[in-house]
Amino acid sequence: MKCPKCKTVDLRATRIENDLPAAGCTNCSGALVSLLYYRDWAERHGSAAQPGQNAARDDVKDTTTAISCPKCGRLMTKYKISGCVANRLDVCPGCDEAWLDGGEWDLLKALELSHDLPAVFTDHWQRNIRRQVAADTRRNILRGKIGDSALAQVESFKSWIGDQDRRHDILAYLHATE
Numbered sequence: 001m002k003c004p005k006c007k008t009v010d011l012r013a014t015r016i017e018n019d020l021p022a023a024g025c026t027n028c029s030g031a032l033v034s035l036l037y038y039r040d041w042a043e044r045h046g047s048a049a050q051p052g053q054n055a056a057r058d059d060v061k062d063t064t065t066a067i068s069c070p071k072c073g074r075l076m077t078k079y080k081i082s083g084c085v086a087n088r089l090d091v092c093p094g095c096d097e098a099w100l101d102g103g104e105w106d107l108l109k110a111l112e113l114s115h116d117l118p119a120v121f122t123d124h125w126q127r128n129i130r131r132q133v134a135a136d137t138r139r140n141i142l143r144g145k146i147g148d149s150a151l152a153q154v155e156s157f158k159s160w161i162g163d164q165d166r167r168h169d170i171l172a173y174l175h176a177t178e
């Protein structure tokens, strides 16, 4: 199998954890991990939160272009890891294999997601990330218009009104008296 990024470099048997085998590229440090082995590994290690290591984020690579599965040649599907990092994991739906770019396993550990990969690959997770990113974008646009301190007021009002039983009446009142 060739590295899907470097194309000409052969993947070699390696381990990303003592007991989690992978096929790694010595050139780009990427690794192909069988999700079958991964699930077994995650089960054996429980979902005890890993100590939040500070991954050197600068060292983490991410393939932004589409890559083909080294096993079957099919285009791999990209899954966002979280709203706060741009990294996406590539997964082959046919082979049940995930491609981790160099440093991405450590990034998952730092985000305490190394035991939760299957959750990352669900529609629910991906929808939540899109929602979070959209909310961040809207907040940034508003910040640009009204500034930091006014935004802080808006956020505090927002969390206050979220707890009010009569929030619809309050919002209707504000809207009508605009």
Ligand SMILES: [Zn+2]
Pocket (backbone or CB within 6 Å): 003, 004, 005, 006, 007, 009, 025, 026, 027, 028, 029, 030
């Ligand atoms: Zn490579």
Ligand SMILES: [Zn+2]
Pocket (backbone or CB within 6 Å): 069, 070, 071, 072, 073, 074, 092, 093, 094, 095, 096
């Ligand atoms: Zn494949």
